[in-house]
Amino acid sequence: MKxxxxxxxxxxxxxxxxxxxxxxxxxxxxxxxxxxxxxxxKAVLTTLKEAVDNxxxxxxQAEILPDLEIQVVKVGTGSSKNTDLIKIVVEDNxxxxxxxxxxxxxxxxxxxxxxxxxxxxxxxxGIGISAATTWAQMTNAKGVQVxxxxxxMRKAISAQVDVDIKTNTGILRNKENVDWKKNNGVRVEFVxxxxxxxxxxGGLLTYVEGTILVNPHVSIRYKLGDMEWTEVDRVSQTxxxxxxxxxxxxxxxxxxxxxxxxxxxxxxxxxxxxxTGFSRISDQSISDFVKKGLPKNLLxxxxxxxxxxxxxxxxxAVQNTELMAPxxxxxxxxxxxxxxxxISRLGEVDFFSVVTRKPTICDFKPVVVEVALAxxxxxxxxxxxxxxxxxxxxxxxxxxxxxxxITWAIESVNWKSYGLSQPKDSLPQGPYVFAVSIVSPFIxxxxxxxxTIDGSEELVEEIRRALMQAGQKLSKHIRQEIKAEDLERxxxxxxxxxxxxxxxxxxxxxxxxSRKKKAEDGLRKILGRDSESAQSELELAQTQLAQxxxxxxxxxxxxxxxxxxxxAEENKVSSQSAKIKVKxxxxxxxxxxxxxxxxxxx
Amino acid sequence: xxxxxxxxxxxxIPKEAKSLAERMLKDLENSKRPYLEAVxxxxxxxxxxxxxxxLTPGGKVVRTELNVSSVQKLARxxxxxxxxxxxxxxxxxxxxxxxxxxxxxxxxxxxxxKPLDFEDQxxxxxxxxxxxxxxxxxxxxxxxxxxxxxxxxYSQQLVVTEALPDGDKATIDLSSLGTSPFQxxxxxxxxxxxxxxxxxxxxxxxxxxxxxxxxxxxxxxxNNCILMGAQGVPSNGxxxxxxxxxxxxxxxxxxxxxxxxYTIQNIFRTLKAGSAAxxxxxxxxxxxxxxxxxxxxxxxxxxxxxxxxVKESDAGDARALKKAKDxxxxxxxxxxxxxxxxxxxxxxxxxxxxxxxxxxxxxxDPNDPIKTEKIILEKIRKGDYV
Numbered sequence: 012m013k014x015x016x017x018x019x020x021x022x023x024x025x026x027x028x029x030x031x032x033x034x035x036x037x038x039x040x041x042x043x044x045x046x047x048x049x050x051x052x053k054a055v056l057t058t059l060k061e062a063v064d065n066x067x068x069x070x071x072q073a074e075i076l077p078d079l080e081i082q083v084v085k086v087g088t089g090s091s092k093n094t095d096l097i098k099i100v101v102e103d104n105x106x107x108x109x110x111x112x113x114x115x116x117x118x119x120x121x122x123x124x125x126x127x128x129x130x131x132x133x134x135x136x137g138i139g140i141s142a143a144t145t146w147a148q149m150t151n152a153k154g155v156q157v158x159x160x161x162x163x164m165r166k167a168i169s170a171q172v173d174v175d176i177k178t179n180t181g182i183l184r185n186k187e188n189v190d191w192k193k194n195n196g197v198r199v200e201f202v203x204x205x206x207x208x209x210x211x212x213g214g215l216l217t218y219v220e221g222t223i224l225v226n227p228h229v230s231i232r233y234k235l236g237d238m239e240w241t242e243v244d245r246v247s248q249t250x251x252x253x254x255x256x257x258x259x260x261x262x263x264x265x266x267x268x269x270x271x272x273x274x275x276x277x278x279x280x281x282x283x284x285x286x287t288g289f290s291r292i293s294d295q296s297i298s299d300f301v302k303k304g305l306p307k308n309l310l311x312x313x314x315x316x317x318x319x320x321x322x323x324x325x326x327x328a329v330q331n332t333e334l335m336a337p338x339x340x341x342x343x344x345x346x347x348x349x350x351x352x353x354i355s356r357l358g359e360v361d362f363f364s365v366v367t368r369k370p371t372i373c374d375f376k377p378v379v380v381e382v383a384l385a386x387x388x389x390x391x392x393x394x395x396x397x398x399x400x401x402x403x404x405x406x407x408x409x410x411x412x413x414x415x416x417i418t419w420a421i422e423s424v425n426w427k428s429y430g431l432s433q434p435k436d437s438l439p440q441g442p443y444v445f446a447v448s449i450v451s452p453f454i455x456x457x458x459x460x461x462x463t464i465d466g467s468e469e470l471v472e473e474i475r476r477a478l479m480q481a482g483q484k485l486s487k488h489i490r491q492e493i494k495a496e497d498l499e500r501x502x503x504x505x506x507x508x509x510x511x512x513x514x515x516x517x518x519x520x521x522x523x524x525s526r527k528k529k530a531e532d533g534l535r536k537i538l539g540r541d542s543e544s545a546q547s548e549l550e551l552a553q554t555q556l557a558q559x560x561x562x563x564x565x566x567x568x569x570x571x572x573x574x575x576x577x578x579a580e581e582n583k584v585s586s587q588s589a590k591i592k593v594k595x596x597x598x599x600x601x602x603x604x605x606x607x608x609x610x611x612x613x
Numbered sequence: 614x615x616x617x618x619x620x621x622x623x624x625x626i627p628k629e630a631k632s633l634a635e636r637m638l639k640d641l642e643n644s645k646r647p648y649l650e651a652v653x654x655x656x657x658x659x660x661x662x663x664x665x666x667x668l669t670p671g672g673k674v675v676r677t678e679l680n681v682s683s684v685q686k687l688a689r690x691x692x693x694x695x696x697x698x699x700x701x702x703x704x705x706x707x708x709x710x711x712x713x714x715x716x717x718x719x720x721x722x723x724x725x726x727k728p729l730d731f732e733d734q735x736x737x738x739x740x741x742x743x744x745x746x747x748x749x750x751x752x753x754x755x756x757x758x759x760x761x762x763x764x765x766x767y768s769q770q771l772v773v774t775e776a777l778p779d780g781d782k783a784t785i786d787l788s789s790l791g792t793s794p795f796q797x798x799x800x801x802x803x804x805x806x807x808x809x810x811x812x813x814x815x816x817x818x819x820x821x822x823x824x825x826x827x828x829x830x831x832x833x834x835x836n837n838c839i840l841m842g843a844q845g846v847p848s849n850g851x852x853x854x855x856x857x858x859x860x861x862x863x864x865x866x867x868x869x870x871x872x873x874x875y876t877i878q879n880i881f882r883t884l885k886a887g888s889a890a891x892x893x894x895x896x897x898x899x900x901x902x903x904x905x906x907x908x909x910x911x912x913x914x915x916x917x918x919x920x921x922x923v924k925e926s927d928a929g930d931a932r933a934l935k936k937a938k939d940x941x942x943x944x945x946x947x948x949x950x951x952x953x954x955x956x957x958x959x960x961x962x963x964x965x966x967x968x969x970x971x972x973x974x975x976x977x978d979p980n981d982p983i984k985t986e987k988i989i990l991e992k993i994r995k996g997d998y999v
Binding site: 501504505507508509510511512513515516517518519520521522526529530531532533534536537538541542545 | 640
């Protein structure tokens with residue numbers, strides 16, 4: 012929780028001759044619905060979310076692999092109508108918060124270390140956790156109970172933090188030193204009016220699972236509502252490297268910003284400003300700008316000597332010149348490999364496909380899109396929309412999905428061509444989880460509670476491409492499955508109907524047992540030929556899937572031999588299942604499948 | 614007791630079925646794919662000549678060859694065939710619904726047959742129809758009878774003599790039935806028709822109710838005629854009965870029904886020339902001489918009849934219009950020159966997009982309860998029919 016490291020000064024708003032000083036805290040206390048506290052359900056989810064975001068950000072800043080413990084339980088009846096009293100506890104193993112900073116972190120609005128820094132951190136403004144404290148205070152007359160220990164402390168410090176709404180300052184109450192088994196970490200406990208909902212778009216479990224999915228380096232132990240304690244271990248042993256705040260890319264600027272940015276550089280020459288004030292501008296780029304219409308004589312002029320007209324010319328030339336994409340370091344990705352491993356933490360996966368796109372610029376901002384599509388064994392059902400998990404900077408977005416760029420992109424893809432059913436202009440259907448993550452230092456949200464990503468055509472198109480790539484990969488799995496089902500159905504048909512056909516013909520004709528046997532053999536031969544062609548179609552689908560898996564294995568660096576082994580095993584299983592089914596009464600089919608198992612695999 | 618025959622059938626069904634099964638079994642023994650063939654009963658395999666008078670099958674056949682996809686159908690065909698053959702052997706009869714339950718009963722009694730199970734009656738019906746088309750026999754010849762529907766007949770002149778299976782004879786004088794009608798069965802009957810007095814015409818009314826009204830108001834008392842209610846699309850019983858009247862009495866027959874595409878295409882065409890679905894039985898189940906008395910398009914203007922709009926926005930109406938257009942292009946009956954006046958009515962309906970009900974005649978003179986009868990008689994007298 013680096014929030015405490017930064018000092019923010021607050022100013023009241025002078026409205027008229029009569030001085031009416033209104034603090035930021037006062038403003039938010041009156042408008043908590045704007046920051047995610049618009050209903051009892053959302054209050055609980057938002058509080059949990061803010062506490063977890065802060066813990067994860069703090070751990071990552073300190074390069075600590077996070078161990079989180081989360082508990083959300085009902086402890087009584089709420090003070091407001093139709094609410095329960097809910098206890099929300101989040102405990103981490105992060106760096107801890109110094110005693111002096113506790114009040115600021117939990118009791119002061121806009122006190123953030125991350126505000127406007129251009130980093131892909133989860134939290135950005137320093138509003139959320141103070142809003143949660145305010146909500147607890149307003150509904151239960153008590154702010155947040157915090158326990159914190161840094162490496163330098165011998166004993167942990169425990170205190171209740173309240174928000175002084177009139178002055179936007181935090182107040183520490185009942186401060187005491189306590190023994191804590193942990194070397195370092197923070198534990199926050201909120202008790203507030205709210206309600207618990209586990210599943211569905213706004214559910215707590217949905218949030219926790221989403222967090223698990225995009226944070227492979229996190230271990231979480233959690234208890235939500237009446238659920239038992241659940242433990243999920245990390246699948247990645249490296250803490251994600253948080254990209255530093257890199258220089259901005261010139262294509263992310265608008266003219267006004269460009270001019271304002273120049274004022275930071277004083278009397279520097281234009282060419283020096285361009286090369287040192289932005290990323291991806293080299294000497295070569297400068298000469299390219301000249302070719303695109305930048306007046307050469309301006310290059311060595313001081314910035315202060317340039318007119319607005321000059322700036323416009325420079326800006327236009329820069330915008331019209333192709334530059335290298337922004338550094339991949341300015342955005343961070345979970346990565347296809349980690350995402351693949353992380354998916355299995357949500358349940359038994361049937362199959363999945365993941366895609367991490369290369370970073371690109373959308374709406375003048377660097378952005379990277381990642382997609383994971385997975386089908387689980389015991390999750391979701393046919394005929395209902397897929398479960399959609401949306402993420403912005405690795406934070407799950409849980410409300411108002413219909414207005415989100417991610418949803419629009421999914422709906423614009425023709426999923427039927429990948430083997431999924433999809434009503435017109437809607438989410439596809441089936442027992443799938445679609446996870447789409449957008450990471451960018453500057454995500455444009457539609458509202459302060461960060462629930463939906465505002466979508467430009469460019470961003471939607473970028474998400475759409477990622478989805479289509481993932482869809483193509485997914486379709487190989489689905490096709491293989493359809494072919495396997497086809498073969499199974501055909502084999503079952505032979506097994507089920509063949510003997511009845513022969514029996515009834517024999518009855519009508521009045522034929523003897525030897526004719527019956529001969530006819531049964533003949534039938535098996537005929538239908539065996541049919542199953543053979545279904546078998547080879549299945550094999551083709553399997554080969555294509557295997558090739559895809561090999562490519563992925565190469566990409567993620569798994570041993571190729573391992574993959575070959577896995578694929579060979581898979582094929583063996585399916586061929587064997589065909590064989591087992593036909594064996595009891597199908598000589599011809601038996602031969603067929605025996606042949607197929609011997610077929611060399613590519 | 615022997616069952617009545619619907620016609621003189623040259624084919625011995627059990628023998629035919631046995632040789633079919635023998636051929637299939639032999640194919641299997643030789644690892645050859647056995648197949649079944651049946652007459653294709655659809656419009657694209659229907660032929661029509663005005664001389665013959667009804668739709669007859671063309672040369673197309675539906676061939677079902679054994680493969681993994683068709684093995685279920687073939688197994689079901691021989692499964693039901695065996696049940697039907699048993700029925701023929703022991704003189705048992707059933708309806709299609711009963712056969713559906715018989716199949717379910719047999720399947721329930723033997724777990725091995727479970728995969729054959731029929732989810733609904735449509736599935737078993739289509740197999741029964743296929744067997745009929747395959748052997749080119751009527752369902753009645755497979756001892757599968759339908760329930761009676763339509764054909765309620767009134768007449769003061771008609772006498773029906775029925776030869777019963779036990780050799781007895783029953784004589785039914787329709788004038789002696791009081792208010793009850795004579796109704797033909799939807800199963801084979803040996804009937805002999807006789808007119809006590811010259812019968813001038815036979816009127817088939819689409820609406821059973823309107824036929825009843827005409828009768829109640831004394832239609833058959835005032836006219837030497839046969840009055841019959843069709844009750845919508847004529848059942849096999851009604852079609853066979855009309856054919857019998859046409860064959861044995863040689864009286865002019867008129868049909869009185871709604872003016873809409875459905876009546877022209879489905880009700881009147883079926884009565885006159887049979888249907889594409891029953892190609893193999895049209896010869897015994899159509900009355901080619903029946904004429905369309907009305908409602909005619911000209912009647913609407915002449916009698917200022919109330920009409921309804923046919924809306925293309927309505928799914929049912931749109932479908933009917935599309936079917937009518939399709940019939941003009943593909944139905945050999947409407948394409949035949951002899952029926953150009955009927956085709957003209959269809960064209961008129963498509964163009965005007967209106968329909969007019971037979972009961973609208975009752976609006977012409979609300980004070981005269983027998984106005985409809987008067988108009989019908991006038992139309993017959995003036996030859997105002999198609």
